[in-house]
Structures are given as C-alpha cells and as structure tokens.
Amino acid sequence: MEELPLDLDLAPAAGEREDALQLSLDSWEGPLDLLLTLARSQKVDLRQISILQLVEQYLGFIAEMRAKLEVAADYLVMAAWLAYLKSALLLPKDPLEEPSPDELALRLQLRLQRLAAMREAAARLLARDRIGRDVFLRPKPEGLRDVKLRRWDASLYDLLSAYGQVKARTEPVVHMVARRPVITLDAALHHLERLIGIKLDWAELSDFLPSDYDGPLRRSAIASSFVAALELARQGRVDLKQEAAFEPLYLRAAQQ
Numbered sequence: 001m002e003e004l005p006l007d008l009d010l011a012p013a014a015g016e017r018e019d020a021l022q023l024s025l026d027s028w029e030g031p032l033d034l035l036l037t038l039a040r041s042q043k044v045d046l047r048q049i050s051i052l053q054l055v056e057q058y059l060g061f062i063a064e065m066r067a068k069l070e071v072a073a074d075y076l077v078m079a080a081w082l083a084y085l086k087s088a089l090l091l092p093k094d095p096l097e098e099p100s101p102d103e104l105a106l107r108l109q110l111r112l113q114r115l116a117a118m119r120e121a122a123a124r125l126l127a128r129d130r131i132g133r134d135v136f137l138r139p140k141p142e143g144l145r146d147v148k149l150r151r152w153d154a155s156l157y158d159l160l161s162a163y164g165q166v167k168a169r170t171e172p173v174v175h176m177v178a179r180r181p182v183i184t185l186d187a188a189l190h191h192l193e194r195l196i197g198i199k200l201d202w203a204e205l206s207d208f209l210p211s212d213y214d215g216p217l218r219r220s221a222i223a224s225s226f227v228a229a230l231e232l233a234r235q236g237r238v239d240l241k242q243e244a245a246f247e248p249l250y251l252r253a254a255q256q
Contacts, residue, residue: 077108181217188224189231196238202250205229 129135154162195208205225213221229251232238238251
C-alpha cells in the first residue's frame, strides 16, 4: 500500500482525555483514537487486530459512558472504520472498486476535522452571553406617545400668494369671446337693393361697400355683400360676371 500524508492527529492523546477508550487486544494496548491514527499511517498491522475483542471492549465502554453519548459516538465511528479498513485488507482487492481504503481513510480524516470545527464553533456560541439569561435588552417605553408639532415661518405675502395659487386652481376657467362689429346678411341685402337701381352699368362689388369701413368691419362687409349678391342673382334681380378665377366680381341690375 502506498503511504498517504495523514500525519494529522484527529483526536487528543490518551493522557489528555480521561474519557478515552482504552483497548487491550492481542496486538495492541492503548487508546482507540491513537490506534486509528497509526493504522492510517500503516504503523500498525490491522491484520493482527481482533475485531471481536475491539467490539466487546467498545460495548463495555458504551455502558460506562452513558452520560456522555457524544464521546461514545465518536469512538463508534473510529471502531467502524477500523473494521472496514481491516476487511479491505483481508479481502481481495477489486480493481474496479472505488474509492480505495486509503482514500476512504482520508475522507474520514476530513469528516472528523469538520466535526471538530463544528464542535468548536458550537462551544464558542454557547460561551457567548445569551439574551434573557446573561444580558437583557432595554424595554421599550409604554404609554408614551411622540407628538410632533410643525412650525411654519411665513409672511403675510407668502400666505396671500399661496391662497391665490390654490384659488386659481379651484376656480373654473371661463372663456370669454369678445364681441366684434359685423355686417349682417340682411343689412348687406338692403344696402345692395338700394344701390343696384342707381348703378345702370356693370360695377365692381367693392364699389357698393361704404368707404369708411376698414379692418375687421370691412372684411365682414365684403363677405356679407358677396353672399347678398349671390342671393339676388338667385332671385333674378341682378346679373353677375367674372373674367377669370380670383378676378373682381361685377354685378348690375338684371336686364329684362
């Protein structure tokens, strides 16, 4: 067998623990954890160890350690692995068997290291102060209520300005249409009827408009006079003509 670098001792020496399992076998006499360490490093021939004697002594150790079952559980793992390692040495090795006993021993070492680390962490946690036993939290005051008062620093102008903004948002917006002077269709009809008898020849429509009209009022007079001329032409009372599109519109009294 190829020796693996397993020099780490997984358990304290026998002299350091009063609850160590002491074995008295034909080929070994001493603590179980040291036996397992030496077996993994191939310093002890496991073929010479009696598994039956190991089990009997372990059962006796269990009976004595009923109050410390966690210690007995540790040695149960060690004894089981010793038995497995011995069976692996006695039986023919299967070339397809994976993993090898040395690899299994290494895995056991890693597991025991993890177990030791977890126990150390648990011991540290248990050694810390506990809330409600060693330390106590300050209770929250009862029956008291925090009252927060807000103070505003504003001048009279600020108050009036804020009120005006709120008032402007709440009041409805009314759209006021300014009244503009216009020439109605009836007034344009009456004006053309009165002037059409005076004009005997063709006259431009703009000649019938009052000269004092300007701006929006003149545009309203042009639109109303144009519609009035069309209405009179429909009634057969005036004749209309236009040389081309967008040219001036001429009208005269209808010829009988």
